[in-house]
Amino acid sequence: MKTAFDGFRAVSKGESRSGVVHARDLPRIADRLADADEAGAADDEIRWEIGGVRSAEGRPALTIALDGHVPLVCQRCMQPLDWPVEQVSEVLLARDETELAALDEASEQEVVLADALLDPRVLVEDELLLTLPFVPRHADGACAEAPEA
Ligand SMILES: [Zn+2]
Structure with missing residues (x-):
């Protein structure tokens, strides 16, 4: 699956790409999530869209849109x-560390930093x-159970 892309090329071409990830598949987020088998914890789908644009100052930039749960x-509970x-x-987008x-x-x-291909x-x-x-x-007042007094 080819997903990585050149950020500056996306800007010059005005390209956008989109997809779906599951929060549970993101390593730095997974450990903050409720167990998948708990009631109400099933929906972890995030739809994303990343587009190459110019910022208000005309700099190369990406918009990153997220929509999901x-x-x-x-x-507390x-x-x-x-x-x-x-x-x-x-x-x-920055071309190098400087x-x-x-x-x-x-x-x-x-x-x-977009000196290499970016992974959405x-x-x-x-x-x-x-x-x-x-x-x-x-x-x-919306917790499942009253907290311990
Ligand atoms: Zn609660």
């Missing part, structure tokens, strides 16, 4: 917590990691 564990994800972010450092300094935007799964995983709550919790 991540079954986290509520840290320890029951599965369906975390819907629906977001679009834009990351700048440009990466310069862009990081100059911009509030995320910067990705890694980009998607990076974005997901940024969007997941550090301490996931159900809304107040």
Whole structure:
């Protein structure tokens, strides 16, 4: 399966690509998820689309759109917590380490080193990691069981 792509080429061609990943298959996210056999924890599908664009300043960038569900564990009741994800972010592309450092300094935007082929799964995983709550919790009063007093 050929999935890795040249980020700068995607920008110059205006290409986009899309696919589906399962949160459970992403190594840096898997250990934060509810067990698959727990009720309400089955849906871990994330649809993604990555497109080559120019940032507002005209820099090469990628938009990364995520749409799906991540079954986290509520840290209050320890029951599965369906975390819907629906977001679009834009990351700048850097040609080398020097440009990466310069862009990081100059911009509030995320910067990705694109001196080699990019793996969509890694980009998607990076974005997901940024969007997941550090301490996931159900809304107040929505926990499965009252917490210990
Ligand atoms: Zn809860």
